[in-house]
Amino acid sequence: MNSRVVALYVDPRGPYPSLVADWYDEARDARTYGGDLPVVAHPPCGPWGRLRHLSRHDNPLSAIHALRIVRRNGGVLEHPFGSLLWEAGGMPKPGELPDAFGGRTIEVCQCDFGHVARKRTWVYVVGATSLPPMPPSREPTHWVSGGRGREGKKAKTTPVPPGIKVCSAIQRRRTPRAFAEWLIEIADGARVERRSA
Numbered sequence: 339m340n341s342r343v344v345a346l347y348v349d350p351r352g353p354y355p356s357l358v359a360d361w362y363d364e365a366r367d368a369r370t371y372g373g374d375l376p377v378v379a380h381p382p383c384g385p386w387g388r389l390r391h392l393s394r395h396d397n398p399l400s401a402i403h404a405l406r407i408v409r410r411n412g413g414v415l416e417h418p419f420g421s422l423l424w425e426a427g428g429m430p431k432p433g434e435l436p437d438a439f440g441g442r443t444i445e446v447c448q449c450d451f452g453h454v455a456r457k458r459t460w461v462y463v464v465g466a467t468s469l470p471p472m473p474p475s476r477e478p479t480h481w482v483s484g485g486r487g488r489e490g491k492k493a494k495t496t497p498v499p500p501g502i503k504v505c506s507a508i509q510r511r512r513t514p515r516a517f518a519e520w521l522i523e524i525a526d527g528a529r530v531e532r533r534s535a
Contacts, residue, residue: 440465
């Protein structure tokens with residue numbers, strides 16, 4: 339267990355409760371965290387992702403809160419590739435120069451960490467001067483489909499390759515333990531000069 343990192347907006351059945359000093363899920367309300375430890379933040383992506391029109395229950399302010407905490411304490415914020423949070427929060431996209439907080443963004447595929455689908459992800463990092471090694475690349479066994487798999491009206495626009503399964507909703511949301519450990523290692527090395535975000 340890492341006694342220096344707090345995980346925000348996580349699933350209590352996921353890997354974080356056994357890996358970090360403290361963690362906050364929906365019931366505990368991560369917006370109440372006011373400590374000074376570095377964080378790994380997984381705020382709800384519904385209001386910021388490409389399927390935001392289907393998001394009814396997630397509060398977009400949760401992600402803004404998570405961004406403030408990462409900038410204040412150091413650590414990482416994880417969201418799907420192309421999240422609109424980057425524009426709203428003034429965060430650099432992958433390959434761009436760091437922002438005023440020293441934050442930079444990298445893109446990873448969670449498949450490389452053991453997720454069943456490719457799951458392209460943006461990771462905003464503040465306060466870490468180096469990153470742990472990346473795992474070797476691997477191919478997905480499942481497909482995150484925006485349509486209905488191989489059948490239905492979207493089948494022509496979002497075809498699933500032959501021999502590949504379609505992810506369930508639970509599989510899509512699941513954070514691989516290796517990915518959680520990698521993010522915690524980054525957050526553990528984060529050091530920031532305290533200032534308000």
